[in-house]
Amino acid sequence: MTGTTARIDRVDATAYTVPTDAPEADGTISWDSTTIVIATLRCDDYQGLGYTYTHAAAASLIAKPLSNVLNGADPMDIPQLWEAMRRSLRNIGCPGVGWMAMSAVDHALWDLKAKLLGVSVTTLLGCARERVPVYGSGGFTSYTIDQLQTQLAGYVEQGIARVKMKVGTHPDQDARRVFAAREAIGEHAPLMVDANGAYTRKQALTLADTFAECNVDWFEEPVSSDDLQGLALVRNHLRHMDVAAGEYGWDTWYFNRMLDAGAVDVLQIDGTRCGGFTGFMQAASVAQAHGIPISAHCAPHLHAHVCCAVPGLRHLEYFHDHARIESMFFDGLPQLRKGALVVDVDRAGLGLILKKQDIEEYRVAS
Ligand SMILES: [Mg+2]
Structure with a gap:
């Protein structure tokens, strides 16, 4: 004590x-x-x-x-x-x-x-960076092509250059949807896809070739995140596309198993699942020990604080549902500026006021 x-x-x-x-x-x-x-x-x-x-x-x-x-x-x-x-x-x-x-x-x-x-929590944790780069995330498979294009292009217009869409519900339609997304966001914006573990290993490898034609540089959960050998297999076949997973990770044992298996190029961490900021920092240390960068999963305005503090951070997921709910529920949120979340360190704690x-x-x- x-x-x-x-x-x-x-x-x-x-x-x-x-x-x-x-x-x-x-x-x-x-x-x-x-x-x-x-x-x-x-x-x-x-x-x-x-x-x-x-x-x-x-x-x-x-x-x-x-x-x-x-x-x-x-x-x-x-x-x-x-x-x-x-x-x-x-x-x-x-x-x-x-x-x-x-x-x-x-x-x-x-x-x-x-x-x-x-x-502020950011000050208490200690700053490694003052701005947390985000990527715009949504692009649900239930969206029409028009909804998909409007949302992803909207992120780019807001200054969030990097965007992510969902794939995997109808594999036969995914190529068309990814091409439509690329058309909407322009030639240069980085494009990411997330299959949420929906593909078989062979489907993932085949579709990765198609996605590469659209310069997709991130393939998230191409197969189940429980299939560590499958993730490693896909990762080892892709030269210009990162394989990412880890959002369902609970503890350091989980993250260590995933990294020991060589399953990912980038480890995703979700503090709302893995024990809060305390668990997030533990997971980030495991990633650092393996020489693997990290990306924070969802809850953007909450994660912004711990993302200021940890080493090896690539970016934070600005997820449509959570960004919307956090804006509805709280005043005092970290501000989105030029594609990054910035914490106001003059606000004590998380700085949040519940509406x-x-x-x-x-x-x-x-
Ligand atoms: Mg995901």
Whole structure:
């Protein structure tokens, strides 16, 4: 223990489900809403706030058992609390939704600690860079060609040069859709594709040749991210296209297995799944030890803070659903400037203010 007098005196969690602005699908699932679970921790007059995107069940896991670990604890001792939360979830199902509940709490702990110290989370973590390059992401397989082109071209017009689209739902249509995307964004904007593990190994290799004709330079989850040999096989065949995966990674064991297998050129990390900023930094260290760059997956305005701090960062995914929800839910977000997110380090903690009145209609559990 640090011996400070600060103690967490209240723990709350609320889940909100927000309909998408159009039907959305990738190579393996479709969806019409997104659920955000927000954890809040109080310590005297200070409040820490963190979130994850998962099932509303995570809110009840924050209420119990995680609150049992947190109530009365010193919020400065994040490593100690992180280990205690992990142990408390062992017999419940860990990793999984419990790990995502813990991720929301970890973000809230960093927010609270930074506020108690009167600094931004970015300042508390320590800056490796002041701007976090983003890429525009969406391009759902449920979109018409017109919707696809409008969204991706819109990112480029906003100054986000690099964009990513989904593929894999109808492999026979993917070549046509990728050519249409290239036509919309122009000759020079980097184009990425994400199959969400939908292809077989042979499909992935065949389609990679077609994608290469459109100068696609990133092939995400060409096969299942659980098929490490398959990822490595595709990676070893592609000379001018990076293979990326890791967004479903939970812990350092997972990331180490993926990197030991030589499965990816770039490791994706999602702090809303892998234990918050604490888990993100652990995963980034594993990547650094393997000499592999990293890319942050989704939750852009949250990840912007930890992305300022870690080595080897290539970029952060500015995902359509999450960028939209974060703008609906919070004031004080990091600002998008010339294709990068910039944190205002004069704002304490994460700098976020929840727009409670505006979002009440979406509340589903607390
Ligand atoms: Mg993906």
